[in-house]
Amino acid sequence: MNNPFVMLGDGFAHVLQGGAIFHAFWAVLIGIVIGALPGLTATMGVALLTTLTFTMGPQVAMLVLVCVYVGAIYGGSRSAILLNIPGTPASAASTLDGFPLARKGMAGRAMGISTLGSWLGTLFGTLILAMFAPSFGEFALEFGSYEMFWVALFGIVIAGSLSGGDALKGYIAGFLGLLVATVGQETNHAYPRFAFGNADLAGGLGLLPVLVGVFGVAEVLNSMRGPAVKAVSSKIDSVIPRVRDVAQYWRTIFRSGALGTFIGAMPGLGEDIAAWTSYAAAKRASAEREQFGKGSVEGLMAAETGESACVPGAIIPVLTLAVPGSAPAAVLMAAMMIHGLNPGPMLAITAPEFIYQIVAMLVIADMVKLVYGLVLVKPLLWVLLIPRSRLMPVVFVLCTVGAFAITSRLFDIWVMLGAGLVGFILRELRFPMAPLVLGIVLGDLLDKNLLRGLVLSGGDVSPFFTRPISAGLCALTVLAALWAVPGFMDRVTGLFRRRQPV
Amino acid sequence: MSGAPETAESPFSGDRAPLPPRVDLYTAAVLLAFGLAVISLAWSMPTFVEQSHTGLTAPGIVPGFHGLVITFLAVLLALRAVRRGALQPSATQGRALAPGDARQLGTAAFLGVLYAGFLIGTLPFWMAAALFVFAFTAAFEWDAGPEGRVRRLIEAAVLGIGTGIAVTLVFERIFLVRLP
Numbered sequence: 001m002n003n004p005f006v007m008l009g010d011g012f013a014h015v016l017q018g019g020a021i022f023h024a025f026w027a028v029l030i031g032i033v034i035g036a037l038p039g040l041t042a043t044m045g046v047a048l049l050t051t052l053t054f055t056m057g058p059q060v061a062m063l064v065l066v067c068v069y070v071g072a073i074y075g076g077s078r079s080a081i082l083l084n085i086p087g088t089p090a091s092a093a094s095t096l097d098g099f100p101l102a103r104k105g106m107a108g109r110a111m112g113i114s115t116l117g118s119w120l121g122t123l124f125g126t127l128i129l130a131m132f133a134p135s136f137g138e139f140a141l142e143f144g145s146y147e148m149f150w151v152a153l154f155g156i157v158i159a160g161s162l163s164g165g166d167a168l169k170g171y172i173a174g175f176l177g178l179l180v181a182t183v184g185q186e187t188n189h190a191y192p193r194f195a196f197g198n199a200d201l202a203g204g205l206g207l208l209p210v211l212v213g214v215f216g217v218a219e220v221l222n223s224m225r226g227p228a229v230k231a232v233s234s235k236i237d238s239v240i241p242r243v244r245d246v247a248q249y250w251r252t253i254f255r256s257g258a259l260g261t262f263i264g265a266m267p268g269l270g271e272d273i274a275a276w277t278s279y280a281a282a283k284r285a286s287a288e289r290e291q292f293g294k295g296s297v298e299g300l301m302a303a304e305t306g307e308s309a310c311v312p313g314a315i316i317p318v319l320t321l322a323v324p325g326s327a328p329a330a331v332l333m334a335a336m337m338i339h340g341l342n343p344g345p346m347l348a349i350t351a352p353e354f355i356y357q358i359v360a361m362l363v364i365a366d367m368v369k370l371v372y373g374l375v376l377v378k379p380l381l382w383v384l385l386i387p388r389s390r391l392m393p394v395v396f397v398l399c400t401v402g403a404f405a406i407t408s409r410l411f412d413i414w415v416m417l418g419a420g421l422v423g424f425i426l427r428e429l430r431f432p433m434a435p436l437v438l439g440i441v442l443g444d445l446l447d448k449n450l451l452r453g454l455v456l457s458g459g460d461v462s463p464f465f466t467r468p469i470s471a472g473l474c475a476l477t478v479l480a481a482l483w484a485v486p487g488f489m490d491r492v493t494g495l496f497r498r499r500q501p502v
Numbered sequence: 503m504s505g506a507p508e509t510a511e512s513p514f515s516g517d518r519a520p521l522p523p524r525v526d527l528y529t530a531a532v533l534l535a536f537g538l539a540v541i542s543l544a545w546s547m548p549t550f551v552e553q554s555h556t557g558l559t560a561p562g563i564v565p566g567f568h569g570l571v572i573t574f575l576a577v578l579l580a581l582r583a584v585r586r587g588a589l590q591p592s593a594t595q596g597r598a599l600a601p602g603d604a605r606q607l608g609t610a611a612f613l614g615v616l617y618a619g620f621l622i623g624t625l626p627f628w629m630a631a632a633l634f635v636f637a638f639t640a641a642f643e644w645d646a647g648p649e650g651r652v653r654r655l656i657e658a659a660v661l662g663i664g665t666g667i668a669v670t671l672v673f674e675r676i677f678l679v680r681l682p
Contacts, residue, residue: 193544
């Protein structure tokens, strides 16, 4: 009875029960507003909204969070086009061509392209998720403790290598995250690590308070610096996307969709990398590459399709391996755990229908996003004009509510404050945040699987290197680390170049 | 990104203007001390050999591993900073924060800690939130000049009370979430 089409139909029927559409509409709207406001990121949006979903059923909660995620990644392009400031880091590549288009008086057209690109991107990524996640989930059942240890380590290393400018600092951030996750009682002997006799610390540092701190509090502090941003172009031409743009750039759309989904599926590489990679690939392949950076429709389309295709891509490893593909997906995964949905390899056995329900949620979110993309133009301009001195304190209040709500401990608010201040300082010292978050989320997975692996092998570390999948993952991890060594890639490419006949 | 406008953001959010190597050296020193402290704490954790017979479930193994890696990476960071000239006298040039930024950040951080650390739990939540939002908005809009200041202060008060009441109602009544 595991017909994928039947299961997909069931998924839609299940998700659309009750007032799902109503939830989808408000959640996507909140997502778009959060994404559009500079200083509020998709990760922060999903983390804050997780609080609101505590009393909802798991299905509705997931629908709300998926909608916020999809909406926020899209919303970031609005401020990128109109203000030349990416609303979320994911939209940074969209500023390159979006803002020049707006300056030419084509802000509406740019928003239309962004809507179209983003819509197609998420749809493409969702299709890939629906096609590959179930079979990859079954393959992931082969993964034992040894393999899962490497998956977690690979996530940290690749996130460190590629998600920030400085790989070394990326690794350090990743391992700091892993270390944060070890605080509190461990599973084997209930020994409170790093608790120093404090009962609150023995309970561990909550995932949500730490994430709200790192992405909420630190972001509030960060956005209060520097001069305030002003000036929004208020004359908007038609935002209706043109069919000609799709017909003309279908290759770019497919390429960016595939790249975005693939990068999303790599642990730890988020929407920003997806957008930049898609943009760079489009530029390389384009016949009109001199237009890139000066208001190229193709460039904006590539960036938007790439970043939005990354969203379903980033959910693939969440569902199949319990390893998040991006920072917002990490929070989404935490929310799944809070709601008792255990993502990971066992999902293919215990609840295969959940994968199709997520597909249905993504499609619904994408459709609602399209509707807003076409009608929600002027109101978003007003939102962008809210001064930060009025917006940020309200966001901070929401952060404290979010940190407190899950366990009702005042200690969690202190954790949020501490994580926020440390996160801010680390950011100032140019440590990337994606590996840190990934470390915090993957810490438990790595901890359990390393110890379980050691116990199973009686202390012998060789299975970590000799089992076929383990060896493959180990090689990938080493390669990901070497990638970041200065000069390594040049030497490897030099090696191949020398072998070519002259 | 040769054709990119100068105002465009960098490809990577964490990749702004590079810091002076001296700052990296100090960071490496702090991380080194931190890593060594973690190793020593992990080493002193009980091993539970009697319960597990192997000692392979010792709670210190995983944090010890992380501590070792952080220590190793801190040494690498220090060596890199030295190679980039951290020990040369000119290495301290350049600063991380603009002077105005430091004041703004300090104000935001102070108000945040005051609110989240002390007001919450002491006052009813709606009142703490209202006071915080008012103080924050008023502090950051004070510099806009005396003209219209009274109006701005009244708006800040309305925003504060509105936030306090709205957040309490929405979270406690509609979404049934417990508030501090």
